[in-house]
Amino acid sequence: MAAAIYSLYIINKSGGLIFYKDYGSAGRMDTNDSLRLASLWHSMHAISQQLSPVNGCNGIELLEADTFDLHCFQSLTGTKFFVVCEPGTHHMETLLKHIYELYTDYVLKNPFYEMEMPIRCELFEINLAQLVLKDRVALLRR
Secondary structure, three states, X not given: OOOOEEEEEEEOOOOOEEEEEEOOOOOOOOHHHHHHHHHHXXXXXXXXXXXXXXXXXXXXXXXXXXXXXXXXXXXOOOOEEEEEEOOOOXXXXXXXXXXXXXXXXXXXXXXXOOOOOOOOOHHHHHHHHHHHHHHHHHHHHO
């Protein structure tokens, strides 16, 4: 069975890609494509906030397509976390919030991390890998 999560992106408030991890086996993107996708998502998210007829709209949270779903979580600081996953995967909001918790615990509390810069934190990546593995195991049990 394929993994539910294809890839994870973290975008800073300026729209720059600060973290990318590919979990899928097919259709891997090169660095330029992942940068373009992050930039495009940041722009679409910002435009949707401005064009929404609903006051206080936080932008697009879910984009559903035939071959994938894209779930997005935006923190209060404007950092966006989004996963590209299998269509119909419903528990991604919870997973994104857990990823945000890992980000705050291991990246933001790291004294060597500079805000808005690419994430290079071994503890974050180790705990993220464990979280995704637990998610895959839970998915297989369903």
